[in-house]
Amino acid sequence: EVQVVESGGGLVQPGGSLRLSCAASGFSVSSDFMIWVRQAPGKGLEWVSMIHNAAGTFYTDSVKGRFTISRDSSKNTIYLQMNSLRTEDTALYYCASRGTWGQGTLVTVSS
Amino acid sequence: QAVVTQEPSLTVSPGGTVTLTCDSSTGTVTSGHYPYWFQQKPGQAPRTLIHDTSNKHSWTPARFSGSLLGGKAALTLSGAQPEDEAEYYCLLFYSGEGVFGGGTKLTVL
Numbered sequence: 001e002v003q004v005v006e007s008g009g010g011l012v013q014p015g016g017s018l019r020l021s022c023a024a025s026g027f028s029v030s031s032d033f034m035i036w037v038r039q040a041p042g043k044g045l046e047w048v049s050m051i052h053n054a055a056g057t058f059y060t061d062s063v064k065g066r067f068t069i070s071r072d073s074s075k076n077t078i079y080l081q082m083n084s085l086r087t088e089d090t091a092l093y094y095c096a097s098r099g100t101w102g103q104g105t106l107v108t109v110s111s
Numbered sequence: 112q113a114v115v116t117q118e119p120s121l122t123v124s125p126g127g128t129v130t131l132t133c134d135s136s137t138g139t140v141t142s143g144h145y146p147y148w149f150q151q152k153p154g155q156a157p158r159t160l161i162h163d164t165s166n167k168h169s170w171t172p173a174r175f176s177g178s179l180l181g182g183k184a185a186l187t188l189s190g191a192q193p194e195d196e197a198e199y200y201c202l203l204f205y206s207g208e209g210v211f212g213g214g215t216k217l218t219v220l
Contacts, residue, residue, distance in 0.1 A: 035209065037157075045149070045157060045200050047209035058207040061112050094156060099168045101156045 002026030006095045009105030012085055020080040020105055022095030030073045032098055036080050038091035039104075048093070051078060062088075085109045113137045113205050117212035122220055123191040131215045133184035133201030140203065146184035147202040148177055150195075151214075157200065161186060191219050 008020040022034065033052040039045050049069040050058045057069050068081040078095065085107075092104040114136040123129035133146060140146060148161040159168055161177035164184065174190045184201055196219045201212045 037211075044198075044214045045151070045202075045211045047202060047211055050207065050209060052207065055207055058209075060208065060210075096157075096159070098162055099159045101158065103156050 002100050004095050004097065004100055004102040006093065006102045006105040009093060009107045011108045011110065013111050014085060014087055014109055016085050016109070017081070017083045018085065018107060020082065020093055020095075020107070022078045022080075022102060024076050024078075024097070024100075027097065027100070028073070029071055029076050029078050029097075034069075034071070034078045035096050036069065037094045037096060038089075038107075039094070040088075040091040043091075046091070049080060082107070112208070113203070113210050115201060115203050115210045115212040117199075117201060117215045119213065120216045120218065122218045123188065123195075125191055125193060125219055127191050128187065128189045129191060129217065130180070131186040131188075131199055131201075131217070132180065133186075133203065133212050134182075135203055137205070139182040140179060140184045142179065144184070144203040144205070146177065146179075148175075148184075148186045149200045149202065150197045151200065152197045160199075188217075193219050195219055 004024045035050045036048040051069045066084045071078045087109050090109045094104045095102045116134040149157040151157040160171050165177040176187050178185050199215045
């Protein structure tokens with residue numbers, strides 16, 4: 001079965017860090033591209049980052065310099081290292097490939 | 112960063128046809144923006160319907176189709192069903208960076 005499962009979310013204080021994981025099964029995370037998308041409560045989807053097998057890594061402006069996307073092919077997993085977190089980063093974070101979405105992991109940034 | 116605009120809401124009658132559009136603040140939407148369309152129902156994760164302008168996944172109902180229309184990306188639903196009531200998002204890529212539209216709330220009524 002083709003699926004992705006996110007983990008690593010939680011409650012963190014402003015300025016803190018979290019690392020999200022996205023474990024894939026049924027396909028290789030290295031074969032195409034993978035993206036992170038977030039959705040704040042009651043809001044629309046926001047594209048956060050992409051890792052592409054040929055083109056490299058990309059970020060939305062608001063997370064550049066704070067977030068880092070990476071990939072471990074041996075674990076068939078991608079990661080999103082999130083540093084200097086802000087309250088506005090609070091959202092449900094989804095991992096997705098071209099056609100497969102996870103159920104998301106909730107990140108809450110609050111003091 | 113570019114702004115991607117969608118109709119905030121649309122209504123279609125059961126069995127009817129509706130076209131949702133996706134406009135770019137930078138100008139004409141082309142295949143080079145690799146337009147994607149997603150469907151999201153309340154409390155659920157999004158689901159990819161269309162990738163790269165017009166390509167469907169195996170789970171995409173035949174009544175959905177993607178195209179470029181009048182300088183925009185378009186999602187056409189022909190023969191709307193009650194289960195098609197949902198929020199629809201488009202995604203465009205600008206040299207690797209993605210931007211979602213604000214979403215279209217589609218009502219089947």
